[in-house]
Amino acid sequence: MTDLAPLPLSVLDIMPVDVESTPSGVLRATLEQARYVEELGFTRYWIAEHHNSPNIASSSPTVTAAAVGGATTRLRVGTGGVMLPNHAPFVVAEQFGTLSALYPGRVDLGVGRTPPHDPGVARALRVDALALDFEQQFAELLGFLRADFPAGHPLQKVAANPPLTGKPSLWVLGSSENGARMAAHRGLPFAHAHHFSPQNSVAALRTYHREFRPSEYLSSPYSIIAAGVTVADTDEEARFRNVPAALALLKSLTGPPEPFPTPEQAAAHPWTAEEAAWRDQFLAPQVAGGPDRVRAQLADLLERTGAEELMVVSMVTDPAARRRSITGLRELFGSAPLPQGLAL
Template identity: 45%
Template sequence: MAVDDTGADGIQGTTHGTAPTPLSVLDLVTVSAGHTATDALRTSVELSRLAESRGFHRYWVAEHHSMPGVASSSPAVILAHLAAHTRRIRLGSGGVMLPNHAPLIIAEQFGTLEALAPGRVDLGLGRAPGTDGATAAALRRTDHLNEGADDFPEQLAELIRFLDDDFPDGHPYRRIHAVPGPVQGTSPGGVQSTHRPPVWLLGSSGFSARLAGVLGLPFAFAHHFSARNTVPALDLYRETFRPSAVLDRPYALIGVGTLATDDEKEARRQLKAAALSMIRLRTGRPGLVPSVEEAERYEFTEMERDFADSWNADIVHGTPDEVRAGLNDLQKRTGADELMLTSNAPGMDVRLRSYELIADAYGLPTA
């Protein structure tokens, strides 16, 4: 599928066990009530090492801001930390929100990550702010938030130019270089790096799906919070896809809310707390992920119960066999080339156990 048939860019994942597609992990670095960001980041290290040892294909973290229950405001910093604690698994952003940053900064950060973990870094890019409008304005130092989203294709083109160090003669950035990067290989005595982070486009609607298709880039869709748009977006991506130097045919990954527990009743208990966290976020009251006990005491309104039921209906949950069956069905319905599993359960041990149970259900090897 990838032009580089060695699979060095991580597009060609090897399917292990009985998994129909490569399985990966999206870590939101959630902070639960009674715990700190330090606890959450330590759990991320444990989870990344578990994912690596059990044959998951890649491990991504996502940029969020001003959310007490999500400690992933700085993906590049977290990925550098995870790179020091893992050896083989691909690491990446799912994603970095490009309009929040100057393209040169992202090229420098991910060039540094590539130097730290050669050949195993992915650069996933989104066009949403990853937060509310006021926080986005503080990040971007402007009240004109639509400018960043509207300029996304131009920002993306600029970022790729920095990554490849190939601005044309006469361009105002021709003599500006992202370091670490290709310029070091063309300098006297320099040695050219054999890798540069592959670019993915992320989305929850049709905009990035179409752009990824036109540019021939791999595409990651946020099924875990936009399930109704999954099939239309993937269809649009495939319909508009043009072969490129990166891919000769489409490659689509979907993020899937997932929770496996030893019994189905426990899964429902955990998801009740996760749904309450989402209700508070959607109603402008973001906080730490509540405990199961707090969620059980909470009196949901009828509207909140309807939201929780609707939200949890899109999370593949239950016993390991139920989760495996649900994931297999979802893959068949969407044709996804890769499933990236994410969990927002409050219990850190519960999240770790969930990935272990899923690995066992698919017969993934233990390294």
């Protein structure tokens, strides 16, 4: 088979923690992985946001993005994303300004709208779900980033420091047509969460491209599709590596989250028929397998969605297996240098 057509490749790191690792070890592995994907010519490295999850170490995306920026020299670093309902737009603007001052021209701010599902987490974050208006929050964030609140606005004299230089590299994250439409109408780049919302991918990205309106930020649409991708020597090995995530999520539906099991522990789990059906449903939309299978799946996904960039998500906890997967993915796209993608 021929190689896939070159396009920008990036990483979204969820930073899963298994029974044989610690958050500290996972953070160190994140920095090592970021350096490695930079060597391979990847475009950007984003950190997710999760709270109250002992099996996920990505609770502070801006702090971790700062560490990734310090460990690399060319890679764009950012958040995938900052869930805006959890944060004051002013604080987000100042954090982003700080990152941009540290790493000029290398920082992306990916913003999502998902509030906490856990009432306890919402209380701890001081989130009032009834008072949320994402569009208003987003407009306020943009006002701080651009320092251009209109005359008479109550925040006109409040400035985020350090200030940004140039245009903000602001991304709308989404899992449905709502986020796609918001990004399109504002003329901003859009990143779609195919890894947990595959049923909406085609509709969301088609809506984004169809309804895009050129802006001072972007003259033509630019989209990322974030997909769970695992490249292994065989289809069986890829499945073996991904089953622990399925088991960890299944257990969290009926009890408190626990660190991911090892692949051996997940394979030895006494799966009931109902659990096995749920596991298979969870694994079905993932792009996983040997090189030939992944090549075919990616070619189909990229053709159907028209995404301009592929961002890979992995719930594989073993750093060596992740590195092999990233290397395999890079090889699927040929030996030609990859374009570096969008840099707003």
